Amino acid sequence: MRCAILSDIHANLVAFQTVLEDMETRGGFDEIWCLGDIVGYGPEPHACIKLLQQYKNVSVAGNHDYAAIGRIDISSLNTDAAIACRWTARQLTSEDVDYLQSLAVKLTQGNFTLVHGSPRQPLRQYLISAVDANDNFSYFDTKFCLVGHSHVPLVFRQDKNGNCFAAGIPDTMQLEQEDHRLIVNPGGVGQPRDGDSRASYALYDSDAQVVHHYRVGYDIGATQKRMMECGLPVSLGLRLNYGC
Numbered sequence: 001m002r003c004a005i006l007s008d009i010h011a012n013l014v015a016f017q018t019v020l021e022d023m024e025t026r027g028g029f030d031e032i033w034c035l036g037d038i039v040g041y042g043p044e045p046h047a048c049i050k051l052l053q054q055y056k057n058v059s060v061a062g063n064h065d066y067a068a069i070g071r072i073d074i075s076s077l078n079t080d081a082a083i084a085c086r087w088t089a090r091q092l093t094s095e096d097v098d099y100l101q102s103l104a105v106k107l108t109q110g111n112f113t114l115v116h117g118s119p120r121q122p123l124r125q126y127l128i129s130a131v132d133a134n135d136n137f138s139y140f141d142t143k144f145c146l147v148g149h150s151h152v153p154l155v156f157r158q159d160k161n162g163n164c165f166a167a168g169i170p171d172t173m174q175l176e177q178e179d180h181r182l183i184v185n186p187g188g189v190g191q192p193r194d195g196d197s198r199a200s201y202a203l204y205d206s207d208a209q210v211v212h213h214y215r216v217g218y219d220i221g222a223t224q225k226r227m228m229e230c231g232l233p234v235s236l237g238l239r240l241n242y243g244c
């Protein structure tokens with residue numbers, strides 16, 4: 001089976017569609033594992049939920065998903081994110097709200113645990129450093145964990161002595177050769193923050209036991225134009241140029 005590992009789509013429909021097309025050129029996929037923040041920041045929350053639902057998918061909730069339906073306090077978001085969140089809430093249909101409401105914060109798929117932020121704090125914690133990642137290995141039981149939230153593609157490895165190391169995600173990871181437990185972040189589809197403006201995602205091939213990491217450029221201007229039309233904060237559009 002081939003699983004698309006997508007995180008932080010953030011209502012960026014153009015980026016989402018481009019990633020789906022890119023995967024088709026690479027042999028396609030059977031289902032999507034979505035690590036949350038389907039909505040928030042971007043201009044097409046309803047369309048992104050609808051598009052995700054067209055595919056077999058396993059999805060966890062992100063903080064923006066829950067904030068948009070009032071399930072977590074909007075005060076946890078920065079000013080621009082909160083403006084976008086209130087706007088997002090007005091775009092959602094009752095079916096969209098029910099769907100976001102139905103998302104769990106932690107799921108297990110075979111050898112993988114799926115969360116948005118971290119296993120310890122699924123809706124809150126950003127895993128950027130090895131120090132922060134290290135104690136999280138005791139909060140999941142599977143060999144591998146998939147996270148999003150930081151929008152930065154990273155791999156954290158914990159060795160048998162309990163030491164944790166952070167590194168950029170390689171283009172290809174052979175999981176059978178891994179004697180370490182891993183926490184993997186595929187990066188963000190709709191709002192990358194590692195200084196590279198291209199959409200970032202991963203693809204897990206369960207037969208080959210390989211995770212591939214891909215980047216794909218998309219029409220940022222088209223998303224920015226939609227954001228302007230929707231009256232979303234200008235800074236949220238500009239940051240897409242810089243991947244920050």
Ligand code: ZN
Pocket residue numbers: 008010037062064149150151
């Ligand atoms: Zn996010």
